[in-house]
Amino acid sequence: xxxxxxxxxxxxxxxxAIVSLxxxxxxxxxxxxxxxxxxxxxxPELLMYTYSSGNKEDGRFTAQVDKSSKYISxxxxxxxxSDSATYLCAPTPGGGKLTFGTGTRLTIIP
Amino acid sequence: xxxxxxxxxYLVKRTGEKVFLECVQDMDHENMFWYRQxxxxxxRLIYFSYDVKMKEKGDIPEGYSVSREKKERFSLIxxxxxxxxxxxxxxxxxxxxxxxxxTFGSGTRLTVV
Numbered sequence: 076x077x078x079x080x081x082x083x084x085x086x087x088x089x090x091x092a093i094v095s096l097x098x099x100x101x102x103x104x105x106x107x108x109x110x111x112x113x114x115x116x117x118x119p120e121l122l123m124y125t126y127s128s129g130n131k132e133d134g135r136f137t138a139q140v141d142k143s144s145k146y147i148s149x150x151x152x153x154x155x156x157s158d159s160a161t162y163l164c165a166p167t168p169g170g171g172k173l174t175f176g177t178g179t180r181l182t183i184i185p
Numbered sequence: 186x187x188x189x190x191x192x193x194x195y196l197v198k199r200t201g202e203k204v205f206l207e208c209v210q211d212m213d214h215e216n217m218f219w220y221r222q223x224x225x226x227x228x229r230l231i232y233f234s235y236d237v238k239m240k241e242k243g244d245i246p247e248g249y250s251v252s253r254e255k256k257e258r259f260s261l262i263x264x265x266x267x268x269x270x271x272x273x274x275x276x277x278x279x280x281x282x283x284x285x286x287x288t289f290g291s292g293t294r295l296t297v298v
Binding site for chain 1: 189218225226227228230233275277286287288289290291292
């Protein structure tokens with residue numbers, strides 16, 4: 076079993092819709108939870124960073140962590156064509172190394 | 186603007202060649218990483234380094250080596266390139282405490298023919 080599982084998609088939604096992206100993980104030691112966004116032919120860039128359980132909001136983006144069920148979510152409100160990218164979850168226990176999900180490819184249709 | 190710079194965007198090499206991929210960061214980060222990214226497999230860690238002249242194997246080190254002679258530079262070496270090493274290679278760096286996560290380069294698309 077992989078430490079981090081992420082539905083690869085692809086996921087296509089109309090502009091303005093709410094998008095839900097999800098990961099599950101198996102390592103109870105994970106304490107920090109990151110989401111990266113990767114545009115085509117670019118390297119991933121850090122989108123959001125949360126610690127432990129709960130929600131964190133940043134503009135149209137909300138990251139949610141439920142450690143009891145080992146479930147990580149990223150919600151995008153009022154989705155825009157510029158949100159079309161691959162989204163990778165990356166939990167970590169802390170320290171130097173991240174474990175990445177395989178990524179979900181998202182397309183927002185104008 | 187802080188950056189991780191990878192020397193080449195696209196490379197085409199022949200089977201058996203020795204290949205060098207270079208990565209330079211300007212953020213004075215302690216940690217540096219090399220990943221390869223393949224469709225359906227995601228990011229897989231090849232090697233990482235926590236300090237100058239230090240290196241540790243990641244999940245798929247076979248066929249690769251690395252060099253870190255200076256803090257800002259981390260090189261990935263394919264000793265004898267093979268077609269199954271055709272991939273996107275991504276370099277990343279981070280601070281010691283992982284504050285701010287990883288900063289990635291734009292990647293090198295390597296094709297081995």
